[in-house]
Amino acid sequence: MLFNDYAFLLVFLPASLVIYRFADPHPEWRIGVVVILSFIFYSYWNPPFVILLALSISVNFLAARAYLATKRAGFITGAIVANLAVLGFFKYANFVSENLAYLFERPFWHFNIALPLGISFFTFHHIMYLVDLRRGKAPDYSLGRYALYISFFPQAIAGPLARWSEVMHQFGRQVYRPGWQRQFAVGVTFIVIGLIEKTWLADPLGRLLDPIYVQASHEPVTNGNSWLALGFGFQVLFDFAGYSDVAIGVGLLFAVQLPFNFNVPLQSTNLQDFWQRWHMTLMAFLRDYVFIPLSNVKIGRKRYRLVQHFSAMLLTMALCGLWHGASWTFVLWGALHGCALVIVSLWRRYCPRLPVLLGWALTAAFVLLTCVIFRAGSMEAAMNIYRGLAQLPDLERTVRSVPIIAAALCAFLLPASQDIVARLTERPKIGIAAVLGLAAVAILVELGDRDAYEFVYFQF
Amino acid sequence: MSLSTSSSDSQAWGRWLAMFVCMSALGAGVIFALVVLVDPYDSGRFGFIGIEGIRDESPRTANASRGRDPQFSAAVFGNSTGQLLKPTELSQATGMRFVQLTVPGTGPREQIALLRWFVGHHARADALVIVTDPVWCTNDPALPILNPFPFWLYSESPLEYLGRLFSSRALGRLVRRVQLGLRLRTPSAPDGYWNYELLGHGEFRPAPPPNEPAETAAADQTRFPAIEQLASFIANVSNVPIVLVMPPMIASKLPWPETREAARLAACKAALARLVAARPHSNFLDFRVDNPLTRDQKNFLDPLHYRAPVARLMEQRIAESLRVGSGGPTTF
Numbered sequence: 001m002l003f004n005d006y007a008f009l010l011v012f013l014p015a016s017l018v019i020y021r022f023a024d025p026h027p028e029w030r031i032g033v034v035v036i037l038s039f040i041f042y043s044y045w046n047p048p049f050v051i052l053l054a055l056s057i058s059v060n061f062l063a064a065r066a067y068l069a070t071k072r073a074g075f076i077t078g079a080i081v082a083n084l085a086v087l088g089f090f091k092y093a094n095f096v097s098e099n100l101a102y103l104f105e106r107p108f109w110h111f112n113i114a115l116p117l118g119i120s121f122f123t124f125h126h127i128m129y130l131v132d133l134r135r136g137k138a139p140d141y142s143l144g145r146y147a148l149y150i151s152f153f154p155q156a157i158a159g160p161l162a163r164w165s166e167v168m169h170q171f172g173r174q175v176y177r178p179g180w181q182r183q184f185a186v187g188v189t190f191i192v193i194g195l196i197e198k199t200w201l202a203d204p205l206g207r208l209l210d211p212i213y214v215q216a217s218h219e220p221v222t223n224g225n226s227w228l229a230l231g232f233g234f235q236v237l238f239d240f241a242g243y244s245d246v247a248i249g250v251g252l253l254f255a256v257q258l259p260f261n262f263n264v265p266l267q268s269t270n271l272q273d274f275w276q277r278w279h280m281t282l283m284a285f286l287r288d289y290v291f292i293p294l295s296n297v298k299i300g301r302k303r304y305r306l307v308q309h310f311s312a313m314l315l316t317m318a319l320c321g322l323w324h325g326a327s328w329t330f331v332l333w334g335a336l337h338g339c340a341l342v343i344v345s346l347w348r349r350y351c352p353r354l355p356v357l358l359g360w361a362l363t364a365a366f367v368l369l370t371c372v373i374f375r376a377g378s379m380e381a382a383m384n385i386y387r388g389l390a391q392l393p394d395l396e397r398t399v400r401s402v403p404i405i406a407a408a409l410c411a412f413l414l415p416a417s418q419d420i421v422a423r424l425t426e427r428p429k430i431g432i433a434a435v436l437g438l439a440a441v442a443i444l445v446e447l448g449d450r451d452a453y454e455f456v457y458f459q460f
Numbered sequence: 461m462s463l464s465t466s467s468s469d470s471q472a473w474g475r476w477l478a479m480f481v482c483m484s485a486l487g488a489g490v491i492f493a494l495v496v497l498v499d500p501y502d503s504g505r506f507g508f509i510g511i512e513g514i515r516d517e518s519p520r521t522a523n524a525s526r527g528r529d530p531q532f533s534a535a536v537f538g539n540s541t542g543q544l545l546k547p548t549e550l551s552q553a554t555g556m557r558f559v560q561l562t563v564p565g566t567g568p569r570e571q572i573a574l575l576r577w578f579v580g581h582h583a584r585a586d587a588l589v590i591v592t593d594p595v596w597c598t599n600d601p602a603l604p605i606l607n608p609f610p611f612w613l614y615s616e617s618p619l620e621y622l623g624r625l626f627s628s629r630a631l632g633r634l635v636r637r638v639q640l641g642l643r644l645r646t647p648s649a650p651d652g653y654w655n656y657e658l659l660g661h662g663e664f665r666p667a668p669p670p671n672e673p674a675e676t677a678a679a680d681q682t683r684f685p686a687i688e689q690l691a692s693f694i695a696n697v698s699n700v701p702i703v704l705v706m707p708p709m710i711a712s713k714l715p716w717p718e719t720r721e722a723a724r725l726a727a728c729k730a731a732l733a734r735l736v737a738a739r740p741h742s743n744f745l746d747f748r749v750d751n752p753l754t755r756d757q758k759n760f761l762d763p764l765h766y767r768a769p770v771a772r773l774m775e776q777r778i779a780e781s782l783r784v785g786s787g788g789p790t791t792f
Contacts, residue, residue, distance in 0.1 A: 180470075181470050181473035181474045182470070184477055185476050188477070188480055428472035428473045429476070433477070433483070434483045436480055436483075437479065437482065437484040437487065438483050438487050440484045441483075441484055444488070444626065445491065446627075446628050448625075448626045449627045
């Protein structure tokens with residue numbers, strides 16, 4: 001069940017709100033009800049994987065309890081290794097096998113397994129809590145609250161990657177307390193804005209760009225279409241930012257304020273700034289739980305600290321790439337960003353400051369160009385796109401690029417969605433509510449086109 | 461972002477939420493009322509204001525209207541390989557009233573849905589011409605769909621149809637139908653004919669080399685799940701004459717003799733012929749043959765799509781078949 005499915009928007013979400021309305025006056029029911037709703041939400045996609053989710057919660061909770069009882073770090077280490085092993089099995093086992101087969105020129109194992117939805121996210125949630133427990137920063141929580149932290153349905157599938165300290169205290173709060181109407185209004189506005197980003201900005205780009213990337217996967221891209229392919233950066237931005245905003249909005253309907261995930265990243269004037277505004281919750285995780293430990297661990301002499309610092313940066317970004325998918329193109333994408341971050345760091349340390357406009361243009365160009373590798377699926381396909389850039393786009397077909405121009409203008413000029421929501425909900429203006437209501441209907445109408453019937457079989 | 465409010469604000473935000481819900485409900489209600497009044501696809505389920513005809517370039521959806529049009533009593537089914545058969549020519553040659561219900565890029569499942577739709581809306585159909593190209597020879601029991609097809613439009617459930625009318629595509633059709641009602645647009649061709657030759661030339665690539673010999677692969681030549689489904693359909697329309705047509709292709713692309721492909725195609729043709737063998741005024745026409753006509757590249761737009769002169773010949777053979785049945789012609 002996705003946030004832009006009728007099943008979610010017209011059935012699950014309204015039903016959940018009604019059910020929770022009955023639980024709300026009873027503090028002892030609140031967390032349990034949301035946990036059950038979250039498990040139902042999760043099971044909609046693939047019921048057997050609910051067992052994996054339940055097992056994952058139980059094992060990690062028991063490991064945390066065992067650590068608290070004995071203070072043996074081995075419980076924490078073991079749980080983290082087990083989490084990474086499960087993630088590795090589901091996400092990377094076949095990738096490793098393919099690489100071994102390539103190296104040793106013989107076939108290795110192949111598992112016909114589906115990737116459990118949200119496994120990367122709930123694995124990272126476990127790790128954040130367990131590491132902080134080991135550091136003495138995180139307290140002990142009840143099983144119900146811990147289960148909700150891992151499974152809370154607005155964030156379980158694709159984030160935002162909330163830290164335990166950001167959300168644990170919010171779980172189980174009364175929703176229908178004085179002022180709930182404003183909270184709902186803000187939540188509803190986030191949901192509508194998020195769906196607008198997804199439905200009106202990202203999806204039209206997908207329909208425009210998918211055939212170009214399909215072509216690139218088996219032949220060179222001609223007619224200057226490669227320039228259109230650069231628009232994937234805008235597509236992925238509005239797709240994910242839209243999803244995150246819907247998650248934040250839904251969270252607010254259950255009195256949980258999730259962290260923001262995007263802050264106009266394509267308005268950044270350097271790459272470091274970009275990574276502080278793009279998928280912010282993942283980057284905060286990688287910074288605190290990968291980069292800083294790697295950077296601070298004592299290896300070698302002090303004079304090599306700078307090398308270690310930059311190596312940690314590079315490795316963190318390569319891992320960031322690998323986290324996005326089991327393919328060398330993702331690793332390359334991450335490593336390129338890592339290299340660029342090193343260069344930007346050195347530049348800022350030793351070279352004069354670039355004019356803001358030049359910095360912005362270089363950052364946006366780098367992000368859009370590297371997004372091609374992220375999307376293309378193979379280096380051959382990416383090279384087919386890059387080679388096609390030698391050909392300028394056909395101006396007579398500029399009308400095709402309207403979705404890209406619209407998305408680019410929004411990405412470069414509009415404030416962050418959270419700022420837009422804040423502005424729209426400063427005061428209870430009835431006109432805004434009416435417009436948002438009609439926008440919601442228009443989005444539902446747009447989402448009603450679940451199939452592409454306009455297949456044009458003209459090429460035979 | 462601060463979420464705290466005063467009590468008077470709470471009331472105002474309550475009204476804000478009420479307005480949001482009311483406008484959403486009102487918008488959705490107006491859309492539902494419009495689609496029920498207009499029936500965007502002219503499926504005959506709703507459409508209380510009585511606009512006639514459709515303006516729809518996609519046969520996938522337009523055939524819902526054509527397939528129930530009472531001015532037609534016979535129809536041509538298939539994919540693009542049946543598209544050039546002209547309803548007016550067939551009507552003239554047979555005295556029946558033909559409509560084109562072929563849909564490019566479809567296979568057996570979609571075509572059977574259309575067959576059911578047509579027969580369901582005609583108490584007495586005069587004839588069915590089914591262009592059974594080799595997609596009907598599949599051995600995959602799942603009968604995979606190559607391109608999206610609106611099965612909901614041809615389903616028996618009005619609710620399933622209603623559920624799909626809340627979409628921008630349906631609203632686009634709705635606007636066109638309203639324009640049609642106001643005479644601001646002209647309707648699409650009621651008989652569904654469209655000449656793909658207007659698109660220009662296709663591509664003729666060299667023929668592939670011969671594949672495995674026939675004797676190595678006899679196992680998968682006995683089952684044709686799509687033809688089995690067609691047999692069940694045909695059994696339920698016992699009084700309707702049916703002509704099955706294996707469309708021509710350029711001879712250089714035919715399977716090489718004594719290969720697995722050739723054996724399978726021959727078995728498929730035999731299975732199709734058996735379906736209509738004992739049926740009155742019914743026949744199986746095999747145009748997928750190697751002869752001077754199919755060897756001449758000028759007769760084809762591309763290897764699979766023949767040109768108008770070939771279509772005219774096929775129409776004559778179809779008309780003869782409807783007259784004399786299985787004792788009639790077998791090919792060109």
